[in-house]
Amino acid sequence: MTFSKKLSPFYNLAVLYFIVSLILRIVLFFHPITQSSFTFAESLKIFTLGLISDFFVFVIASIFLWLYLIFISNSKYNKPYGYFILAGFASFLIYIASGKSIFDEYGGALPKIVLIFVAIKTSLFALFLFLPKYRTKIRFWLFAFVIFLYVLLILQNAISEFFFWNEFGVKYNFIAVNYLIYTNEVIGNIMQSYPVIPIFSGLFIITGIITFFIIKNSRNYIDEIPNFTEKLKVTAIYGALFAASLFAIPSLAKTENSKNVFVNELQSNGIYKFYLAFQNNKLDYFKFYKTISNEKAFALLKEQFPTITGENTLREINNDSIEKHKNVVLITVESLSADFMKMYGNQQNITPFLDSLAQKSLLFTNVYAAGNRTVRGLEAVTLCLPPTAGESVVKREDNKNKFSTGSVFLKKGYNVKFMYGGDAFFDNMQDFYSGNGYQIIDKSNFSENEITFSNVWGVCDEDMYNKAIKVMNAEAQQNKPFFNHIMTVSNHRPFTYPNNKIDIPGNIKSRDGGVKYTDYALRQFFNKAKEQPWFNNTVFVIVADHCASSAGKTQLPLDKYRIPALIYSPYSKPEKYTKLMSQIDIMPTLFGLLNFDYKSKFFGQDVLKPDYQPRAFIATYQDLGFIKDNVLTILSPKQQIKQFQLKLNPKAGIAPEFQIHYDEIPLKSENTELTNETISYYQSASYVLKKKEYQLKDLGLTFKNAKLYAKVR
Template identity: 30%
Template sequence: MNKLKFTLGPVYPVVMAGFVLILLITASRLGLALWLSERVSATDGWLTVFASGLRVDIASVCILLLIPAMLLSLFSGEHLAGRVLNYLLRIWITAALWFVAYMESATPTFILEYDLRPNRLFIEYLIYPKEVFSMLWTGYKFELALSLAVSVISLVLGWRFSGYLVSGLRYPKWYWRPLILVAVVLIGALGARSSLGHRPLNPAMVSFSSDPLMNDLVLNSGYSVLFAAKQMSSEASAFSYYPGMPKEEIIAEIKASMVVDKGAFIPGSRPTLANHYASYQGKPKNIVILLLESHGARYVKSLGGIDVSPNLDKLMEEGWGFTRMYASGTRSVRGIEAITTGFSPTPARAVVKLGASQTNFFTIADVLKSNGYHTQFVYGGESHFDNMKSFFLGNGFTDMQDLPRFENPQFVGSWGASDEDLYKEAHQQFSRLSKQEQPFFSLVFSSSNHTPFEYPQGKITPYNQPAATVENAVKYADYALGQFVEQAKQSDYWDSTVFIAVADHDSRASGSLPVPVGHFKIPAIIFGGGIEARQDNRLASQIDLPPTLLSLAGISSQNPMIGNDLTRDIPVGKQRAVMQRGKNFGWMKADNEVVVIRPGQGISTYAYDPQADSLTPANISDADIKRAHANAMWGSLAFKQGYYQALPDYQTTAPEPASLR
């Protein structure tokens, strides 16, 4: 070891620190691979995971330590500047060891929750320390203790280790230093790039499987998080990840896929802007969206799931229930995006969180506001979470009813007031507005079905043990919803309101499929005064719900939404579901043919088996592939070109086409 120290001279601390970091990450990867051995074997990925993983780790270490190595090459020595540099280097190495150790120790818990390594979600949650720490303290005490222990141990050992690394070094003569610097830059830069090609190393280069978690296993968690942070600084676009497609073809395919008379399109710079005519022509009705946190179809017996949602099952019989409704994403903001704007999912964050959509972006709240509606958001937590408050207030919502405005909630958990408190507040709001004869639109967002699954005890018979499980939380959320519906039936506003109970997404979109279709299936039931009971077996997407609700409420408008008005007959060929999982885009037809588009892997086609929840490679027509491709590109194109900007007037004045009468 002393001989190596003598040979490497001033760069010895950096080389040894890098070696230890790679050992630490490799040990973590080995543990994760053994834990996930069935999935690694299923992809025949043992060699790839470790060989490509080593490539990523070397690049990560080079990125992390290149600047310190350059400084040491030029300025190290026994003089004052050299001693200061060594002290700063010790801090850097210690911080690097802590960061790597902490990120790898946090990885198993993150995988259990999201079936992926820590990524941009990890960063986004750090923005809300109050809510997240409360959640962790309540439901993840062991994980918190482990993270604290890892942090203390890594900091103490890292500081001692760094002290050994900088002691007894041999420093070269000044005339050797430029050569050492050149060598360090060449080796470090090549290692960091890990490629002689046009583009440096990125996750797409080491992706090898249709199982997203296996591709993530190749990465290390520090790299995954830092790469996500870099990507967040320049928002993702489909044009950066998917095969190219001319703008004119995208627009033509999207317009052809819409169930809109050709004469309804409005000439101008917004290609999908069209006159949309309500099927209901009576006095405009209120609209209430009951957005159910993480309430996938697998928790609804009538949709093939387990028996923990008896009230939703009852509503499926009493109302207009959709048996083939699919979410557009895997996060709440993606569900909010779909249900309030009808906007297509993209590889970027949902528009709720994008800077350019915080004002002047189309929402049905803006449409309804221009038609004299009171528009509000009712939420048991803090409405600033996930940027909801900013987006809503900038785009048509006028009233935020969140936890600080609730009066004496009976139960408050990590994510806010219980669903019973939420629906109590909503009922009070609706009753007040009804007495004022004020038409209203309200988005009511539940939160009880969210880790760590806190809810008032004694309300339900637990489905399983312990009490804080997702199944029990779902059962409580369903109980609270049932209580509200029974109360609403006796209210003054029932007959004049169109309600929809719909999930934002499933609780977890896990599994080895590139797009786990079964985890996108969600309950959606429209009910209220005048809504006839029916089972609707058509394939539908969340983006179809906003135009449908406007139509049921009697609101005609000019708007850019491409979703189907489900009160109309929808040709089988135009029924589809759009699904976004991370950067992977899925498009499914009514006959269960599926097109998947993935970064760096192009377009794949499958046949989906709902019973087995499996995708089998299959041939699909070029026309369908082209339409799916256009749908994958549309959201990014529309966002960049401003096709989804709000309008000053949403009134429709043109006569309704005969084909829609």
Template identity: 40%
Template sequence: MNVNPFKTRYAVLYAFALFFIIASALLRITFIYISFGETLLTLASSAIILFKGLVFDFGVVLYFSILYSIYLLVLPQRFNRSGFNKVFSFAMVFLMILFASFSFFAEFTFWREFESRFNFIAVDYLVYTYEVVNNINESYPLPYLISAVAVISLFVLWLFIINKKFQDSFNSNSRFKYRLIHTVVFGLLVTVYILFIDNSWAERGRNRYQNELSKAGIYSFFSAFKNNELNYSQFYALLNDRDAFRIARKLIQEPGAEFTVLPESIKRNIKASGGEQLLPNVIMVVLESFSADFMGQFGNNTQLTPVLDSLADRSILFTNMYATGTRTVRGMEALSLAVPPTPGNSIVRRKNNKQLSTIGSIFRSKGYKTTFFYGGDGYFDNMNQYFGSNGFDIVDRGRKLTVGDNYTASRRTIQDKDVNFENAWGICDQDLYNTVIKDADGKFSKNQPFYDFVMTTSNHRPFTYPEGKVDIPSGSSREGAVKYTDYAIGEFLKLAKTKPWFNNTVFIFVADHCASSAGKNEIDVAKYHIPAMVYNLPRTVPSKLNQVCSQIDLYPTLFSFLNWSYQSNIYGKNILDSNYVQRAWVATYQKLGYMKNDSLVILSPKKKVESVFYDRSTNEQKEIKVSKTLVDEAISYYQTAYYLYSKGGLKE
């Protein structure tokens, strides 16, 4: 038996590895040429770049090869020369070459625009597929480029053929023991890469360009997908960290607040003005995809929300509240952490999101039991892991707790007997509210005050709900789902009013984000305007709070009504404070907006800063130049929020 790996069944696999490593090295040299003036190369740094680059390239080869390696292991020797194996191997290797060639082309265009390897922006492009494909099609002769990639891939395949790599593979007589050793070694090396070779290994130098050149694009892409974030310090406009915190602390300062840590922290003690502290139960209902303009209170004349419109007149109504983002997990982040959004995905879906100083932490410091309710499987979007790792008990409709769930919170599954209607996203809102009420009954019987975070699902495509509840057929339209959402709230409150705990319970109804907002690459401020109301608040009269504010301001304002003193590590403010200045944060995955009065500052990758005047009456945005002070405010908020998350400063 020939032990030369290029003459065994694995011949084509090793040929592909050689092709990939050579092509990737040439691409790395091309990037050095393009950005030579910024790399500040020395002999030592060049050696580090090439060595680290080879390590990452080898890792990509392993990931590419593992499945085909397993196939070569299990394929019996008698089938090695079969027609099936020949067709399968040609197709498999061609697809590997095609994917690699396409990734090299994509990396080249990405570097030309961002001078960076793939990062969360590239992951983000998967979310904005329509916009990105159109942009590429307008910027490049896409049919020709795709054809070129296919031709190059066929050419490489032809090189493999004329160099007899396929022939060597098909004619080999590699024993099972030999094949097993090869595949096991591949598997062990892949395990080593998964456990120990993190993309951050390439980010330890002081020169950003050298760090990026050390990486491999595909490796960076999956690292960004896994970590769900975009490094603010690398891609956005910056201030000195000390200056950023000095500005941010000044902006969040309010009467009765005393900072406890200096200087790169926002931890402070909030002291109430005096008087009795109120300790009602609090149930917050987060309404899925619920825009303010669904309600008659905000100008809708289609009578979709008679319950909420009536409730608004009997509540503390925030008339100008804005969501921080365009997805449920971003709304959860704002309502549980009260921090501005950081680039990339929500902290709910990221690593290192355990034991944070959440709104729930403040409730627990007052003796409350905190619970997260969800009508679907909370495994989705990492919700259970996030809430369970931050002190919340879990009540959801998902699978049972498994070994892979790395949180210790109590978890209960909503049983079939308690479900009357269910779709792909979860049980209907009425069934979820009934679960919340039963849980409240149990806690009340034990004299246990409670804070509930309730996430609904009925106002989500496919817009199905129990028949006969509203006059729009189930599954026919968003309007029907909105109307059912409103109806279910009415039924929820009717039942709650029969309970002995009702009079001492505050109900919050707030949206996670607006409808039809996900997938918008540009910031359309009107698509962030959400309803929020606090109902049944003790010793208060209904009123409208017209200040422009953010989701992150909801709880500081509530705590002011309750006259609470507490330790704060949040950015939100009491909007009733006489020194409050109207502002809000509105962001996509990449673009970070800071709106103050009628000015909107937008921070983007490549350290780009834009500013516009926002006319609320027409929803028009016109480019203007704003003061450096306002730009610095925007930067300080986002920069410090990212700093605190990445450095562990948001921990309890």
């Protein structure tokens, strides 16, 4: 047998991986969410460098295949060596099972995983040792299983990348890493959103067929097991490629530098993108981003907040009028893009109630979400600070006893609650809100007769609102004002909701249906709230947590961060506020409307004050954007800074204040003043969190019981 045939398991699987990757790139290239056209040079770059990147990633991913193949032999079962090896396996198994091994020091599932693996290895070695007549047959089926597993992973990864792109318009990123943590919700969402049984049935059938042909062309490796010299040659070749891959993959990643984000995403390898996201889920601003001295950062911040002193944002907020201790209901609506609403140009009439309510409210027409995930929206309206690099504060370990909107209300004597129709454990919401003084009402507080419909994310919005009405009726009897923050769930894939509520059936899983049902449920809530004695003394704040999609051809596409926001109070005069503002400004503006006097650490501002300077913050977990004076400044890791002139791309029939589309034109020369202002905001926000200057320690209020959990029925 020629030496090249000794490599047949590697190159047969490699050919499969390259074919699957090429097909996937072509599909994503022409996918509707890929909102871009490509030049010939860009297309060549996508497919050529993408293929090279796939080659080196495959080499790295083949390390387990190499380890398996290189240890296939018959000589290790000869007497007496076979007995010595088996004794070694058995001793190691006993050591792990003792509960005192080095693996137990790491805790978690690791000891069990290692125990199972070593137990399987020990059992298989014993079978090969004591049943030599069946050794060839057992080896064949083990070889088939390994090949089947590799084929399955290659195909499964392609399917996963497709669905992830279909949802987010990018290859794997930080969200994919988070999804590994919340497997119950994520798997449930997949099960309810897609035809999983047909997909996986087809996947296993195709995997079996492909495995059959690969084994047919590769089984010579186990029929004529390579000798020691041949294995050394295989190892030398693989080792050289492995070493080259460790250098080549990061180098190729640096070529993903096109101004068109879709070019970079399509060129990239999904597996390596997942690895990068896993490595960078925690980003220290001071290590990865452009910095200035802290003195300069806070000096620039002082221009926005003249009364702050030192390296913090503590200041007094004073109003001339008497405080209004009205009830406040804050509703953060899941995935509500501005362009779902009629005023922003939508012609499908999927938000009729919100469209009508906007005409009766203080309507903010030019608001940008801080991020592209629910936890970022919750962070923005709760902590009112810019989105710092890495994971949201909501999901960090140090997320308790923060200065928050809830702490302001608590100081004013309010009952403070966070209401969520799902499991508040998801996305660490329970830990965050209970650790910041909120009582929590989630799905676990619902009795069976209070749930008419639910999916993997929780009860439908109608059920959540009905529960909220009951809770607020009980609170109204306590002669204390209440602040209730409600987070909706229905406008989320799989977009299922009760049938016969709107003209789009809930079982067809339509995003438009999810939006329209969310709007319908909100109407029902207001209709019932109007019948309650507390309604006329209540202010309602409605704002999206983020947009439905963040995919775009630019790094931070502005239209994918524009969200609706309004404040409604019975008998209040309707108004429009058209200046640029951030999601973090919503609650400080509300406090201004209520004439609250309080000590503040918020970065968010009352936009109705005459000294407010319009600006907004938008970000991913690593790209930090700042919009001001029609310029978008983006801070990225490795001290990178990009700036774009924003040129309005108006759409016909839409009023100027509701135009959301902008062309982002790279600036020819850096605007250092805006660069420094951007840095000052993000650096100072990162600093006060790192140095625990955003705590309640100097405001006379702490939450001793970080696990406060209301059992309201």
